[in-house]
Amino acid sequence: MPAIAAAVIAGKPAPTQPSLNQRRPMPASHNTTNILVVGIGGQGVMTATEILAEAAMALGHDVKKTEVAGMAQRGGVVSSHLRFGPKVLSPQIAPGEADLLVGFESAEALRWCHTLRPGGVVLVNTARLVPPVVNGGLYDYPADPVGQMRALGYEVHAFDATGIARELGELRLGNTVMLGAIADHLPFPADNLLEAVLARFRTRKPQFVELNRRAFEAGRRADAREGQTT
Amino acid sequence: MAAVMPAPAQSRLLMSGNEAVARAVWEAGVRVAAAYPGTPSTEMLETLAGYPDLYTEWSVNEKVSLEVAFGASMAGSRAFCAMKHVGMNVASDALMTLTLTGVQGGLVIAVADDVGLSSSQNEQDSRFWGRFAHIPVLEPADSQDAHDMVLEGYRLSESFQVPVLLRLTTRICHVKALVTVGARQTHAASGFTRDAARWVMVPGNAARRIPLMYERERRLRELAETSPLNVLEPGEDKRFGFVTSGPAAMHVREAFPDAPVLRLGLSYPVPVERVRALALQVERLVVVEETEPLLELELRAAGIAVHGKDVLPSIGELSPQVLRPALARWSGEDGPASGAAAQAVFPRPPTLCVACPHLGVYYTLSQLRNIVVSGDIGCYTLGAGHPWHALDSTISMGASMGVALGLDKGRGETDRNKRIVAVIGDSTFLHMGMQGLLDITYNRGNVTVLLLDNRAVGMTGGQDNPASGRDIHGEPAPRVDFARLVEALGVKAERIRVVDPYELPTLFKALREETKIDEPSVIITDRPCVLIDAYQPRRPYRVEESACTGCGNCVEVGCPAIHVTRREKAVKPSGREVDLSFVRIDTPACTGCDLCVQTCAPDAIVHAEPLHAASVVRPG
Numbered sequence A: 001m002p003a004i005a006a007a008v009i010a011g012k013p014a015p016t017q018p019s020l021n022q023r024r025p026m027p028a029s030h031n032t033t034n035i036l037v038v039g040i041g042g043q044g045v046m047t048a049t050e051i052l053a054e055a056a057m058a059l060g061h062d063v064k065k066t067e068v069a070g071m072a073q074r075g076g077v078v079s080s081h082l083r084f085g086p087k088v089l090s091p092q093i094a095p096g097e098a099d100l101l102v103g104f105e106s107a108e109a110l111r112w113c114h115t116l117r118p119g120g121v122v123l124v125n126t127a128r129l130v131p132p133v134v135n136g137g138l139y140d141y142p143a144d145p146v147g148q149m150r151a152l153g154y155e156v157h158a159f160d161a162t163g164i165a166r167e168l169g170e171l172r173l174g175n176t177v178m179l180g181a182i183a184d185h186l187p188f189p190a191d192n193l194l195e196a197v198l199a200r201f202r203t204r205k206p207q208f209v210e211l212n213r214r215a216f217e218a219g220r221r222a223d224a225r226e227g228q229t230t
Numbered sequence B: 001m002a003a004v005m006p007a008p009a010q011s012r013l014l015m016s017g018n019e020a021v022a023r024a025v026w027e028a029g030v031r032v033a034a035a036y037p038g039t040p041s042t043e044m045l046e047t048l049a050g051y052p053d054l055y056t057e058w059s060v061n062e063k064v065s066l067e068v069a070f071g072a073s074m075a076g077s078r079a080f081c082a083m084k085h086v087g088m089n090v091a092s093d094a095l096m097t098l099t100l101t102g103v104q105g106g107l108v109i110a111v112a113d114d115v116g117l118s119s120s121q122n123e124q125d126s127r128f129w130g131r132f133a134h135i136p137v138l139e140p141a142d143s144q145d146a147h148d149m150v151l152e153g154y155r156l157s158e159s160f161q162v163p164v165l166l167r168l169t170t171r172i173c174h175v176k177a178l179v180t181v182g183a184r185q186t187h188a189a190s191g192f193t194r195d196a197a198r199w200v201m202v203p204g205n206a207a208r209r210i211p212l213m214y215e216r217e218r219r220l221r222e223l224a225e226t227s228p229l230n231v232l233e234p235g236e237d238k239r240f241g242f243v244t245s246g247p248a249a250m251h252v253r254e255a256f257p258d259a260p261v262l263r264l265g266l267s268y269p270v271p272v273e274r275v276r277a278l279a280l281q282v283e284r285l286v287v288v289e290e291t292e293p294l295l296e297l298e299l300r301a302a303g304i305a306v307h308g309k310d311v312l313p314s315i316g317e318l319s320p321q322v323l324r325p326a327l328a329r330w331s332g333e334d335g336p337a338s339g340a341a342a343q344a345v346f347p348r349p350p351t352l353c354v355a356c357p358h359l360g361v362y363y364t365l366s367q368l369r370n371i372v373v374s375g376d377i378g379c380y381t382l383g384a385g386h387p388w389h390a391l392d393s394t395i396s397m398g399a400s401m402g403v404a405l406g407l408d409k410g411r412g413e414t415d416r417n418k419r420i421v422a423v424i425g426d427s428t429f430l431h432m433g434m435q436g437l438l439d440i441t442y443n444r445g446n447v448t449v450l451l452l453d454n455r456a457v458g459m460t461g462g463q464d465n466p467a468s469g470r471d472i473h474g475e476p477a478p479r480v481d482f483a484r485l486v487e488a489l490g491v492k493a494e495r496i497r498v499v500d501p502y503e504l505p506t507l508f509k510a511l512r513e514e515t516k517i518d519e520p521s522v523i524i525t526d527r528p529c530v531l532i533d534a535y536q537p538r539r540p541y542r543v544e545e546s547a548c549t550g551c552g553n554c555v556e557v558g559c560p561a562i563h564v565t566r567r568e569k570a571v572k573p574s575g576r577e578v579d580l581s582f583v584r585i586d587t588p589a590c591t592g593c594d595l596c597v598q599t600c601a602p603d604a605i606v607h608a609e610p611l612h613a614a615s616v617v618r619p620g
């Protein structure tokens, strides 16, 4: 068990330093971490955010999580806000204040990229989910959402999480692949997030623990590769 | 949902406001809890159904749920009921009189306002009901507050014999935050005591209760001045002081960490003297409330100089990023530099699910000419949107019936040949539609009703209802027989048809025939919502590319599994230019309802190889 988690369980105060991650430290002024996870209804956005919240909570952080879900079950836009730190007041992340934007779908990442703070990072699944209004010819799907975000100056880590999941033999693992990609952008060690992911499966579906561990690591590797190329 | 072991007292849990309320209702020893679903309130009862040792139910509408809770209170049990804001419009007839009788066992009514209209037909400020019904209003600011205020609400309810309104908003109901929970208390039912002067609200008795109600309100007003639910958080920066309630309190605290803030947890009756004391200490006093200027107007009427909606927006949600620039501008400072602009991306309006039985209904309605479609509230309201555009009105639950009759009776010369169709879901019909249909038959209206029986409350997540034949725990319950019900309401047996909405020709024929006959008729569709167990996916399809002629007919079905791969223009032999759309089916998403297949003339839509069941999920 990581030392911090052990300390928390032993009742010691939570770590308050903003970042334990060398690769992407949060600014020191920031004592609340803001993560925005976006996608469309049915993709598992809210569950992913909830697992992140559980990991932060296990480390003793105060946590608030909220959704703007325009009828989430009917394929509408979902944006899930997660804030954690020593004390969180308002649950919403203001535009320009997200440390990390996680897009489960390309156009959705583009829709929300203005919420990032300067220097924030976008992690995006390159999968495209095209809605009926685009199929009906009323609107166009952006030609190259990732390129467009890069042109705007954002650091974008793009990877085909759906493809990675397919290779692992189970499309539903896409969620865990995305969480793995997030793992090295947090102010706490990746293992804490992995633990939160696996804890869910240990109680409900123990036969999936190993597969999810592999999906998580695959997501981590995919993100690290992107980190080198940009 | 089967009862589970609740987490032990003192656990610290990540809970939504709705889950925190449910937990506290259980802790308060409540014995009866009732609700009709509605966003953002639904999860309160849904969660409570999983707790042991209390009775929970899905009621058929909010008025009934309040009456059930009130009856339990008369019997001396602690009782609870929950609804969304518009639900209180329905329940208010009961509320406005039970405020006179007062309660026996504690009664807390949770009402959840959809501030910002994420999933509602209007925006309402339910705090008005506190004023209208002369009952106290509690306004939590987060999940822990919501939990604690439920417990306080029961103490208040019993010591003043008053129903208590717990006013929530989406930002309480659906925000998850940490909550320290407590143990369950037991409150045995004290028993019903006959007392006609109290419980039988005939004019003579009611008139004698009115002064008691005002006296109760006066004592509550006194209490508000000293209640620990109203908290003054001192601050050094006296340029602004704030009076606030609900989730707005968190936004104020975040935006102005050094300002004095009076947080009203018991926000009605308003503790006017406490506000007056704060007003003396600060340069300007600002009231921050969602959504209407209720506190603001009442404080001004009490002679306190306050600001509010003159500087803050009066619609939609408040947040630190709304508050900071508004007050900066007011003080003559520059607002914070505006950040990056949002990129223009296509909208993603909610859609009907893949294989939703409503798809067939709207595809068919969109093919009919000369009809007016009086709609209602549910997933099927989406029929107003792309690609069907086949719904002409939506007002309130059950309104499709009365509005259709009015359209019929009030028709002018230009509408003489229009056929009037009403579309209503099973849950909506049972909520408030039956009365409207009775009005149609009794008054010999000429309306064809499409009753979309998908055996679930689809819109709010597929909850059980009397059409599903299962109760809130998923246990078997009597299932309503719609054909016999509408016949009993006066529709002739030969004018009632039960149709499979996956069979387009049958549906089309039934609609064509029934709309031609000048009598009330009802067409009942009988396929389950894809969210519920009764729904059985079938073998999926794919498009044989070489056979697809690009006619685009299947796209008009509106199933989200059908995607256009390429568009072309072509010239017909007649010289007319046509748009072609070549398609593919996302086979892992398709559940084989067969609807699109029936629209494809060249038979380009064929069965796909059976897929590994586990891959039938969306990517991501």
Ligand SMILES: Cc1ncc(C[n+]2csc(CCOP(=O)(O)OP(=O)(O)O)c2C)c(N)n1
Residues within 6 Å of the ligand: B036, B037, B038, B039, B084, B086, B087, B090, B120, B121, B377, B378, B379, B380, B397, B424, B425, B426, B427, B428, B429, B452, B454, B456, B457, B458, B459, B460, B529
């Ligand atoms: C008075 C009121 N209560 C609750 C709601 C929330 N609500 C909207 S539609 C709906 C029910 C929809 O169920 P049904 O009529 O069966 O249609 P479906 O969504 O299954 O197609 C509910 C509960 C509301 N809009 N108004």
Ligand code: SF4
Residues within 6 Å of the ligand: A074, B351, B352, B353, B355, B356, B357, B358, B379, B380, B454, B458, B459, B462, B529, B530, B531
């Ligand atoms: S939830 Fe049910 S009723 Fe609603 S769109 Fe989906 S299938 Fe249709």
Ligand code: SF4
Residues within 6 Å of the ligand: B354, B355, B540, B541, B557, B559, B560, B561, B562, B585, B589, B590, B591, B592, B593, B594, B595, B596, B597
């Ligand atoms: S058969 Fe056609 S309409 Fe039905 S689910 Fe599959 S793609 Fe959609």
